[in-house]
Amino acid sequence: MINQWKAVLFDLDGTLLDSEWFYYKAWKKALETHGFALESYVWLNEFAGTTDRQAFELLRNKYGLKADPETFFSEVRANVAQQHEKEVVPLMPGAADLLSFLHHRGVTMAVVTSSKRPVATYHLEKNGIKHYFRVLVTRTEVDRPKPDPEPYDLCVAQLKLEKADCLALEDSVTGTTAAKAAQLTCFGVQTHESIRQKLNADLTFDNLHEVREYLED
Known part of the structure; x- marks a missing residue:
């Protein structure tokens, strides 16, 4: 074949x-600081395969996220860096x-x-x-x-x-x-x-x- x-x-x-679970944890933690709970099934069904910008726009337009994008992405990157110190994808x-x-x-x-x-x-x-x-x-x-x-x-x-x-x-x-x-x-x-x-x-x-x-x- x-x-x-x-x-x-x-x-x-x-x-x-x-890596989907790895990045989900980083985004979930960042979103929690803005009072937003992101369920894993929503992440898998709606955010898998998207860019960071696409995911953020979806969160803002569909779910009403009010966070500043640059601040939010800095928080995500910090979470990712911390996770990389503890685990390999x-x-x-x-x-x-x-x-x-x-x-x-x-x-x-x-x-x-x-x-x-x-x-x-x-x-x-x-x-x-x-x-x-x-x-x-x-x-x-x-x-x-x-x-x-x-x-x-x-x-x-x-x-x-x-x-x-x-x-x-x-x-x-x-x-x-x-x-x-x-x-x-x-x-x-x-x-x-x-x-x-x-x-x-x-x-x-x-x-x-x-x-x-x-x-x-």
Whole structure:
């Protein structure tokens, strides 16, 4: 099955990295100082895959958050820094196996993320997987982040491949929308069934182990 594609393009947070809970804790703590309680199911359903600015605008417009954005982001960054001192954001289950599988079959790999480049690079290096990826497209390089197709369009252009030769892996509605808008085949990978059912994907899987099994078959 993997012979159908020359490249696999990975989303980062929630797809390669088990980071949604990590960032949820940082945002939740910051929001509590402004009298706002953020439930985990709301975070997963509405904020996964968004940029910080997109998430803040949603909180302000839909939920009435009154915080100053720069002050708020400083609080989030401080929380993230404290958490980094205590824990490493791990890979998603099956990620290392899938990367090795694709590498040994000569499949080109890239990362397309809404995180900024320094953050994405830090996590890829910390987990020892940066060398797998030929291209890294982040929020830093684009004017219009996901759900706009620009990040995926840029990645495919940098890889110098046809879109039909590229497979995208995403865990969020924001990400799958971007991949499909870029006219890519997209697999949704999401453990939470309620979110998985909402993904705009060609196929959906519970985890990366299942993706690897499918591609091997």
